[in-house]
Structures are given as C-alpha cells and as structure tokens.
Amino acid sequence: MxxxxxxxxxxxxxxxxxxxxxxxxxxxxxxxxxxxxxxxxxxxxxxxxxxxxxxxxxxxxxxxxxxxxxxxxxxxxxxxxxxxxxxxxxxxxxxxxxxxxxxxxxxxxxxxxxxxxxxxxxxxxPYLKSYDEEYVITLSDWYHDNSSTLLSDRMAPGYEGFDPIPDSGLISGKGRYDCSAAPKDSKCTPNAPLATYKFKKGRRYRLRLINTSTEYLFTFSIDEHKLKIIETDGEYVEPYTVEKIPINIGQRYSVIVEANQAIDNYWIRATMNKECVNSNNFTININSAINYEVVGILKYEGAKNDEPTTKESNEQHDRCKDLSTKFLIPLNAKPAPEPVHKIITLNTTAITNEKNVTVFTVNGKSFSPDFQNPTLQRILNGEDPNTFPDDQVTFVYDEPNGVIEVILINNGNGTHPFHMHGHNFFVLGSGDGTEVVKSELNYKNPTIRDTVTLPAMSWTVIRYVADNPGVWAFHCHIEWHVEMGFVAQLIESPTELAKRQPPKDWSSLCSK
Ligand SMILES: [Cu+2]
Missing domain, CATH: 2.60.40.420 (Cupredoxins -  blue copper proteins)
Known part of the structure; x- marks a missing residue:
C-alpha cells in the first residue's frame, strides 16, 4: 500500500x-x-x-x-x-x-x-536478473506558447495550416533551444544542460522509455549501443534487439542496454519524426528554430567531461509506423480471444465543419465533452447510453466478458497514435489501404499494448475482452486532435456499471 x-x-x-x-x-x-x-x-x-x-x-x-x-x-x-x-x-x-x-x-x-x-x-x-539498474527516460515535444493560445489558433475558423510546430524536444524534461531565435523580451539561457545518464562499464541498464508528447513520434537510439526490448506498454515481450526504436505518443518500451563499450561519452538520440506531421507555409510557428535532432548524453563513469563525438546508427525502420508486431511477441503469449461478440468499425477522417473549423470525425461524428455532466455520471443516474447525442460518439456493448473486435480505418493523410483507456488489447494486424486483409492477421500470439500507431491511409484490427465495465475513452493521443474531436467513447457493460456506487468525493466534484 x-x-x-x-x-x-x-x-x-x-x-x-x-x-x-x-x-x-x-x-x-x-x-x-x-x-x-x-x-x-x-x-x-x-x-x-x-x-x-x-x-x-x-x-x-x-x-x-x-x-x-x-x-x-x-x-x-x-x-x-x-x-x-x-x-x-x-x-x-x-x-x-x-x-x-x-x-x-x-x-x-x-x-x-x-x-x-x-x-x-x-x-x-522475469527479466530481473538481466539488468543491474534502471532509468526512466521521457521524450517530449515542447512549445514556448501556452497550449490554449496554440489550440485557439489551430481551431480558428478558416485556418488552413496544420498542427502547431513545437520549439524544441526534451529528453526527461531537458532540451536546448537556440536563444538567438528567442523574442527580444524573453528570458533565454543558451546551452541549457542536456539529460545525462551515468553508466558504469560492465553493468546492464533497464531504460524505461515513454513518449509523453503532444504531436511527435520519436526515434530513440544510443550511439554504439544496442537496445534489447523487453516490454511494450506494461507487457513483457520476448527479447528483440534493435539499434533504433520508433516510439509514438503514449507508448512505452523497456530496453536493456549493456555498458559494454569503451569508457567515453555517447550521444543519446531522440529524433522527432517531422515527416509524420503535415505542415505548410501557414502552419502555426512554422518559423520555429526547433532542432528535431534532440540529444542527451550517456556518460560512462571515468569519461572526460567533453560532449560526445559519436556517430548515429544507420539502422532504418518503416517511416511513421510502429515496430512490426512480428517482433513484439508477448512473453506470456496468448491466442487472440474468441469468439467475437461484437465488431466495431471506426472510420476516421478530418473534415471542415459548418463553422469552417477543421475537426476529426469517427464514423462521421466529432466528439465534444460535457465537463459538468460526464458520461459515467449520466449512466450512474440511469440514463440509457444508446440515446446519447452524436457529439458523444458512443459505442455501447453490454456483453460482460464478451470479445470485442475493433477495426480502425484511417482515411486521412496523417499518422495518429490511438490509445484505449481501461484495457490493453491484442493487435491482430495492420496494413496499408482502407480494406482489412484478413490473411495478414495474427491470431496465434499477437502483440499486446494500449497504444497503437495508425499510419496515413491504413487499417488496424484489435481485440479485447469486455471484462471491465466502464466508460473508456478511445482516442488519438495527438493532444490537438483530442480537442478537435478525435475521440470515441466505449461504453462497456452499462447494465453492470449502473449498479455501482461512486465515492462521495467524486460525486461532489460535479456540484462544485
Ligand atoms: Cu491524431
């Protein structure tokens, strides 16, 4: 406790x-x-x-x-x-x-x-004996303007640019901005300290990598060191060794790194994949002085205080995609759950709405939250979730422990990391185009995770067991897109859910 x-x-x-x-x-x-x-x-x-x-x-x-x-x-x-x-x-x-x-x-x-x-x-x-120490490493894009300003510019009627460009990228909250580009009335200290991780030669480190960004997929690597993947989003996987790892917003990987190189300093690289994000001349902050090649330092005990001079691995991965699920096999692999009780197909795209604002839609509907009357409260109050208005984008299934299959279709030209609350899910497969290719689905030992990348013009099939009555958001994790309505609400086992007694401190939030 x-x-x-x-x-x-x-x-x-x-x-x-x-x-x-x-x-x-x-x-x-x-x-x-x-x-x-x-x-x-x-x-x-x-x-x-x-x-x-x-x-x-x-x-x-x-x-x-x-x-x-x-x-x-x-x-x-x-x-x-x-x-x-x-x-x-x-x-x-x-x-x-x-x-x-x-x-x-x-x-x-x-x-x-x-x-x-x-x-x-x-x-x-199961990997406890395979590493000696661990570090937590977060990756994030970073913006100098307040997000409320950026969002209102993004959602201004008639705006024809794309999502705001950030000003820098951070590794564990540390990055380096070119202060010569800062406005005159701002405070900016050049050569900000970089994230530095101390390694001792001969030891093995578990790095817990988390992309906590607003928009960007990162590619993480450490010069001259291999990354042995052992975890995807809380699920142990069979070891799989790479030199570079793409990691999208909301996703986590644990990797084991052996300090087996010469005592020296090595670049840690967290490159923001700008090719996965659309922009044009009108894009907010398009003249950003951002350096997409974000770095930190791996410093061996005994190394001098110089900055590294090491070179990047030239390992290549598919652009704007997750690592192939072929290589992310759960250590406790299970076949995909069966039989399927309900198939939910989610067709997603961006449109310009009647107010001339760009929004995202799921099956033609765009989400708008009601903060003072949240869905869970409505269900606890006995409302029928099948009667909610379109802007609640609800998908209701009332089959406790039934198997739900979700087919995600991205009909747009952007990359979107999709995150489900309340569950991790089996990723049966994905592919280019908007037609599912059933022969490419893996029912034997699918990857298990809670956030999956949906590349432009692509499909993904996932499954999970409805063993968790609740209201669960299922949304793109690009934060601007959440506000632009790129959200579905999964209403799982509402009959069971409606019988529950919420805590008083929770209920009182709505009356304040
Ligand atoms: Cu998105």
Missing amino acids: LLYPNPQTRQKNLSPDGFERRVWTANDVYPGPIIRANKGDKIFVNVTNCFGEPASIHWHGLTQKETNWYDGAPGFTQCPIPNDVSLVYDFSTYGQSGTYWWHSHYLTQYVDGLRGTLIIHDPDD
Whole structure:
C-alpha cells in the first residue's frame, strides 16, 4: 500500500530548454515526480489543484478495474477538479506492472507541463536478473506558447495550416533551444544542460522509455549501443534487439542496454519524426528554430567531461509506423480471444465543419465533452447510453466478458497514435489501404499494448475482452486532435456499471 501525499499542482516559471515560460507543474517540477509502486499495491494520490483553473489527472495504461471514476478523464469519467479543491485518486494496480505515465486529461493542460511517470515494479519480473539498474527516460515535444493560445489558433475558423510546430524536444524534461531565435523580451539561457545518464562499464541498464508528447513520434537510439526490448506498454515481450526504436505518443518500451563499450561519452538520440506531421507555409510557428535532432548524453563513469563525438546508427525502420508486431511477441503469449461478440468499425477522417473549423470525425461524428455532466455520471443516474447525442460518439456493448473486435480505418493523410483507456488489447494486424486483409492477421500470439500507431491511409484490427465495465475513452493521443474531436467513447457493460456506487468525493466534484 502506497500513499503519495499532497502533490500540489501550480503554475511556475521554468526553462526546460533554456527558454523561460510558465509551466503547469506538479510539486513545482517538470516533468512531474515519478510515482513508484509494487505490483498489487493500492495507490492513493491526493491531487490539490492550485492552477487557478480546473484540472484532472489520468493514469495512462492503468486499467482502473472497479474504479472507472478514478480514470481521470473529464467529460468521460469525472467532472474536473475545481481550483483550490483536492481529490484523492484511489485505485489498485491489480496484476499490472511495468511502465506507465500520468497526465492531465483536461483540455490541453498536459502540453503545458502536467505530466509525469508511474512505474509499477514487479518482484516476479522475469527479466530481473538481466539488468543491474534502471532509468526512466521521457521524450517530449515542447512549445514556448501556452497550449490554449496554440489550440485557439489551430481551431480558428478558416485556418488552413496544420498542427502547431513545437520549439524544441526534451529528453526527461531537458532540451536546448537556440536563444538567438528567442523574442527580444524573453528570458533565454543558451546551452541549457542536456539529460545525462551515468553508466558504469560492465553493468546492464533497464531504460524505461515513454513518449509523453503532444504531436511527435520519436526515434530513440544510443550511439554504439544496442537496445534489447523487453516490454511494450506494461507487457513483457520476448527479447528483440534493435539499434533504433520508433516510439509514438503514449507508448512505452523497456530496453536493456549493456555498458559494454569503451569508457567515453555517447550521444543519446531522440529524433522527432517531422515527416509524420503535415505542415505548410501557414502552419502555426512554422518559423520555429526547433532542432528535431534532440540529444542527451550517456556518460560512462571515468569519461572526460567533453560532449560526445559519436556517430548515429544507420539502422532504418518503416517511416511513421510502429515496430512490426512480428517482433513484439508477448512473453506470456496468448491466442487472440474468441469468439467475437461484437465488431466495431471506426472510420476516421478530418473534415471542415459548418463553422469552417477543421475537426476529426469517427464514423462521421466529432466528439465534444460535457465537463459538468460526464458520461459515467449520466449512466450512474440511469440514463440509457444508446440515446446519447452524436457529439458523444458512443459505442455501447453490454456483453460482460464478451470479445470485442475493433477495426480502425484511417482515411486521412496523417499518422495518429490511438490509445484505449481501461484495457490493453491484442493487435491482430495492420496494413496499408482502407480494406482489412484478413490473411495478414495474427491470431496465434499477437502483440499486446494500449497504444497503437495508425499510419496515413491504413487499417488496424484489435481485440479485447469486455471484462471491465466502464466508460473508456478511445482516442488519438495527438493532444490537438483530442480537442478537435478525435475521440470515441466505449461504453462497456452499462447494465453492470449502473449498479455501482461512486465515492462521495467524486460525486461532489460535479456540484462544485
Ligand atoms: Cu491524431
């Protein structure tokens, strides 16, 4: 049992890449503190909101069995926490272990800084003897303007650009901005310190990699070192060794790295894949001085204090795609669950709506949250989820423990990382074009994860067991796209769900 007392969320001036801006922090730091637990622990996090605006925290990858109300998604599972109010998120880790993260799920607040990591250690970790130490490494794009400004520009009627260009990329909250490009009235300190990880020759390190970005897929590598993958999104996998690893927003990998090279300094590279993001001359912040080649340093004990001079691996991967599921076989592989009780097909695209604003649609509908009457509350109040309006984009299935298959079709020309709350899922397969090729599906030992990349003009088939009654968001994790309605609400086993008694502190959020 674990208690994390009183994290205070506050706005504070910080300079992660040398450029000072207002950052939405937890316990005054960015990234927020690492929450560590052991498998089977209960976690209590008392969140005190001092932002001066509403807030919430979602626990990305945690299935929240029996605690749908603590999933932290305003409009779906709660009313946001008002300013000057505390909420204790109280949930069990059940059998989950591995690498997770937490972030605000209220508007674009996490873009401005409210995010951190959550690690569930496993005393029965099958790889425990394969590494000596571990580090948590977060990757993120970073913007100098407040996200609310960027979002209102993005959603301005008639805007014909694309998503805002960031100003830098950060490794574990550290990056380096070219201050000569900063506006005259700003505070910017050049040569900001880079993220540096100390290795001792002969030791083996588990690196927990988490992409906590707003928009960008990163490719991670360490010069002259191999990465042995052992975890995808909390699921152990058969070891698979690469030199570079593509990691999209919301995804996590653990890799084991052996400190088996000469005592020296080596570049850690986290390259932002700009070819996966569309832009044109009108794009917000198109003249950004961003360096997409984000770096940190792996420093062997005994190495000099020089910057590395090492060269990047030339290993190539498919662009704007996840690593092939062929190589991400769960250590406890299971066949795809059967028989399928319900197939949900989600056709996604971007359109210009009647207000001349670009929005995303799922089966022709674009999501708009009702913060003060979230879906879970409506169901607990006895409303029939089959009668919700189009802008709730609901998909209802009331077959406890039935198998749900979701066919995701991306009819657009952008790459989108899709994340499901409340479940991890079996990835049966994916491919180019908008027609599923059944012969390419893997029913024998599919990859298990909770976030999957949907490349432009492509299909993906996933399955999961409906063993978790709740309201579960299923959405693109590009934060701008969430606000542009790129969301489905999965309403799982509502009859069972409606019988549950929510905690009083949760209910009282909606009356404040
Ligand atoms: Cu998207």
